[in-house]
Amino acid sequence: MEAIKAPLGAFLVHQGEGRDKLTDALSGTLGSDVVAASLAPAGGGVAGVMDKSGVEHVFSVTPGAPLLSLAEGTLDHAGGYSLSLGRSCPANLPALLAAMPSLTPGATGLAPSFGFGDRIGLATPGHAAAMRAAGEGLVPIFCQQSIREMTRTRRTPPEVMSDAVFGALRSGWTGPTGADADHLKTFADVDVTAASGFVFFTIDPSDHVDQNAGGYDGAELEKRFEAMVQAGQGGAEQAAGLYEGKSFDLGTGAVAFDRQTLYRAVVKYGRALDHIQAMAAHIAEVRAGKPWEIEVSVDETEEPTSVAEHCYIAMELKRRGVAIVSLAPRFPGAFEKGVDYRGDLRELRDVLARHAAVAERFGPYKLSLHSGSDKFGVYPLLAKATRGVFHVKTAGTSYLEALRVACRADPDLFREIVGFSRARFDTDKASYHISAVLGGSSPPERLDKGVLEAAYLGYDNGRQILHVTFGSVLTAPGARGGPSFRERLAALLKEHRALHEEVLRIHFERHLRPLTGA
Numbered sequence: 001m002e003a004i005k006a007p008l009g010a011f012l013v014h015q016g017e018g019r020d021k022l023t024d025a026l027s028g029t030l031g032s033d034v035v036a037a038s039l040a041p042a043g044g045g046v047a048g049v050m051d052k053s054g055v056e057h058v059f060s061v062t063p064g065a066p067l068l069s070l071a072e073g074t075l076d077h078a079g080g081y082s083l084s085l086g087r088s089c090p091a092n093l094p095a096l097l098a099a100m101p102s103l104t105p106g107a108t109g110l111a112p113s114f115g116f117g118d119r120i121g122l123a124t125p126g127h128a129a130a131m132r133a134a135g136e137g138l139v140p141i142f143c144q145q146s147i148r149e150m151t152r153t154r155r156t157p158p159e160v161m162s163d164a165v166f167g168a169l170r171s172g173w174t175g176p177t178g179a180d181a182d183h184l185k186t187f188a189d190v191d192v193t194a195a196s197g198f199v200f201f202t203i204d205p206s207d208h209v210d211q212n213a214g215g216y217d218g219a220e221l222e223k224r225f226e227a228m229v230q231a232g233q234g235g236a237e238q239a240a241g242l243y244e245g246k247s248f249d250l251g252t253g254a255v256a257f258d259r260q261t262l263y264r265a266v267v268k269y270g271r272a273l274d275h276i277q278a279m280a281a282h283i284a285e286v287r288a289g290k291p292w293e294i295e296v297s298v299d300e301t302e303e304p305t306s307v308a309e310h311c312y313i314a315m316e317l318k319r320r321g322v323a324i325v326s327l328a329p330r331f332p333g334a335f336e337k338g339v340d341y342r343g344d345l346r347e348l349r350d351v352l353a354r355h356a357a358v359a360e361r362f363g364p365y366k367l368s369l370h371s372g373s374d375k376f377g378v379y380p381l382l383a384k385a386t387r388g389v390f391h392v393k394t395a396g397t398s399y400l401e402a403l404r405v406a407c408r409a410d411p412d413l414f415r416e417i418v419g420f421s422r423a424r425f426d427t428d429k430a431s432y433h434i435s436a437v438l439g440g441s442s443p444p445e446r447l448d449k450g451v452l453e454a455a456y457l458g459y460d461n462g463r464q465i466l467h468v469t470f471g472s473v474l475t476a477p478g479a480r481g482g483p484s485f486r487e488r489l490a491a492l493l494k495e496h497r498a499l500h501e502e503v504l505r506i507h508f509e510r511h512l513r514p515l516t517g518a
Contacts (some may be wrong), residue, residue, distance in 0.1 A: 001079035003029050004061065012041055022046065026061070030083075037172035038124075042100055043067035045081070049170045054494065056088040058096055058166065068095045090158035096165065097197075103165050105179035105199050107291040108139045108325065110366060112388050114512065115141040115180050117395030119153050119470055120402055120486070121160070122493045124167025126504025127398070131173075133197055133505060134512040135136035137388075139176055141200060142168055146182035147189045149395065150470030157181070157196035157301035157328070182393070186502050187282050193388045194286045200325070202295040203279045205272035206402060215302045221263040234270020235316060242319070247284060250357040255311045265312040269298070280322045293325040305329035307354045314362035326366035327392045329355055335371040336395055336434050339460040340468035341378045348378065352385035352518045359389065366391045371442065372511075373397035379514035392515065400457060401503045403466060407453045409496045411486055418444040420455055420476065420485070421469040428469045436464035 004025045010018040016039075025034040030050060040049035045062030060067035064077055066082035071094070073086020086092045097104050102432065114128040114135065124142045131140050143164035150160065161179065168177060181193030183204040190201060199515035216224065239262060247256040259263075281296055298305055298313065305313075312327050317324060332351055333343020341348070352367070358366050367386045373394040382390050407414040425438050439460035447455055456462035478484040483491075493500045512518065 001029060001061070001081040002084075003212065004081075005079075008046060008061070011039070011046065011243065012044075016041075026050075030059070030085075032057070035170055038170045040100065040169070040172070040174075041471075047096075047100060047169075049166065051494075052115075054491075056166065056170070057085055058092060058169070059083065059085045060089050060099065066145055067099045068092075069098070070095050077441045088162070090156075090162040093158070093162045093165060096169070098385070100169070102174060103168055103177075105141075105143055105161075105165075105177045105197065107199055107293045108141070108178040108291070108391075110325070110364060111139045112137060112515070113139040113141060113178060113366070113391045114515070115144040115178075115182075115197055115372075115391065115393040115395075116508070117144050117149070117182075117393075118142070118160075118163065118167075119149060119155075119396070119397060119399045119474065120490060120493065120499065121146075121163030122167070122490065123398045123402070123504055124164050124173075125171040125222075125497070126401070127508060128168065128171035128173045129501050129505040130508030130512060131175075132514060134509045134518040136513065136518060137480070137516055138182060139178055140173075141178040141180045143177070143179040143198070144182060144395070145180075146202075146395075147193075148183055148490065149471075153474045157193045157198065159197045161198070164392075178392070180295075182395075184279065187279070188200075190279065190282055190286060194283070194292075194323065199287075199291050200293050200295060201283050202297050202328075203276050204297050204300065205275045205279075206298070206300040208272040208275045209298065209301055210268045210271070211302055216264070216267065218260055221260060221267055224267045225263045228266065228270055234266055234274055235320075236266050236270055239266050239270070239312075243312065243315070248315075248361070249356065250307075250311075250361050251494055252354055252357045255308050255358075257312075260310050262312070265306075265309045267455070269309060269316075271379055271476055272298070273313065273320070276317070281340055294323070295322050295326040295328065295368055297328045297368070297370060299328045299330045299335075301330045304332045304351075305355075307351075307358060310358045311362065314358055320343055324337040324365050324456070326361070326368040327359065328368035328370045328391075328393075331355075331369075334433070334435075335375065336464065336465040337371060337373070337432055338400060339374055341375045343433075345377055345381065349381045349385065352381055356385045356387075356389070364389060367393055368393065374511075376510060379511065383515050383517075390515075392511070394511065396470060397507065398504065399470050400463060400466060401507050402500065404453065404457050404503050405500045406492055407491060409455065409499065410492055411449050411452060411491065413485075414452065415444040415457075417473055417485055417489075418452075421466050421473060424469045424472040425465050428472055432468045434464045434468060436461045436468075438465070 007022040034054040047060040067083035070086035181198035
């Protein structure tokens with residue numbers, strides 16, 4: 001340890017200066033590649049990550065007592081220093097957070113926020129690089145995954161949390177972060193994510209929304225509304241007295257609730273509100289004494305959420321005592337996965353302004369944009385309409401950037417993944433609203449290397465073929481007992497970390513700049 005004393009002292013005294021010298025000293029002493037960006041003063045010494053035999057490890061070197069009490073790892077003492085060393089894994093995450101609490105995700109509040117989904121677990125350094133370049137003023141949510149995504153990729157909430165936090169450490173991120181447990185439908189979903197340290201809970205009540213309410217005539221609405229009154233469901237009995245015949249000023253115009261408008265809103269969303277209320281109470285119970293915040297997602301419906309329906313939802317949440325940090329309506333137009341918005345941007349601009357007025361009038365809370373990946377035409381409209389009180393959620397676009405690395409560094413692997421994705425496409429597309437068709441993109445064996453990337457990562461059709469098949473690709477077993485796509489892709493990304501970080505930075509700068517004005 002003698003070789004690190006002088007560079008460590010200089011690093012601590014000068015608040016991070018001499019990072020390269022300390023990195024070299026640590027790498028030589030520990031016999032591994034220490035990641036310079038990860039080094040952070042802690043416990044009178046230093047903590048960070050290193051790559052040891054191709055596996056990321058977390059470590060601390062401190063004078064006297066050890067800093068990290070790792071569940072899985074080693075502890076050595078030499079020259080008056082303690083060295084703690086172990087794999088970056090869920091078992092060792094509690095020790096890291098105890099020693100460096102600034103890495104613990106917290107509530108985002110009303111600050112504008114941006115969710116980075118990571119389906120492989122290696123994207124956080126690239127996300128952090130984009131934040132540094134163009135995300136000033138935003139709170140990043142590096143740890144974001146839905147229960148559905150975790151099921152399809154066979155990852156667990158502790159793994160998702162661990163990958164994001166260790167990724168933040170690796171990148172040297174020191175700012176606040178959130179952690180979004182996305183599209184939660186059951187108490188069990190809440191329990192498993194809350195236990196793993198998630199803070200931002202997105203309630204998805206879509207199973208309790210009447211998707212056909214928009215087509216009911218007056219008589220059918222009356223019948224269904226009265227049935228809800230008799231069953232004591234959806235607050236229907238109270239709704240008529242509270243809202244029927246009344247008008248609510250939004251500043252951008254008034255919203256009036258005649259009988260049919262109100263009944264349609266209650267029939268469509270009343271039972272969903274019951275479910276949201278129950279889920280919110282459960283979240284408050286399991287996170288008692290710890291930070292938590294709630295987003296409500298009503299975007300997964302066939303028809304857009306009207307401004308009146310948004311008003312009804314917001315007023316009912318407030319009446320029921322459900323505090324929310326954000327709400328995601330279903331906006332008009334097509335928010336398809338992995339491609340830009342398809343619709344009338346002028347109409348969307350006006351609708352965003354009215355929905356933002358609802359959020360301000362009955363909140364305040366953030367207006368949330370789901371399926372937010374690659375919606376470059378929408379971002380400036382959202383930022384302006386909400387005056388910066390927004391949340392954007394992305395997911396699959398980071399997976400596509402991982403495939404971009406594969407295309408450039410190992411075209412044969414990329415061709416295999418494209419071929420497999422094409423074979424799975426007709427099955428996997430069933431749960432998505434997309435426009436892509438298999439015949440819209442040529443098979444990869446017909447394409448030269450020079451056009452392969454553009455065909456499947458530049459054009460919408462190819463992007464969507466790859467986007468919706470991520471679960472099948474990441475869970476397929478290897479051919480003839482060999483390594484799987486997931487294993488091969490992860491190994492490639494680790495081998496080409498700089499390229500992976502660069503493509504993510506470039507891609508997400510395009511997302512962030514229209515939101516921040518950077």
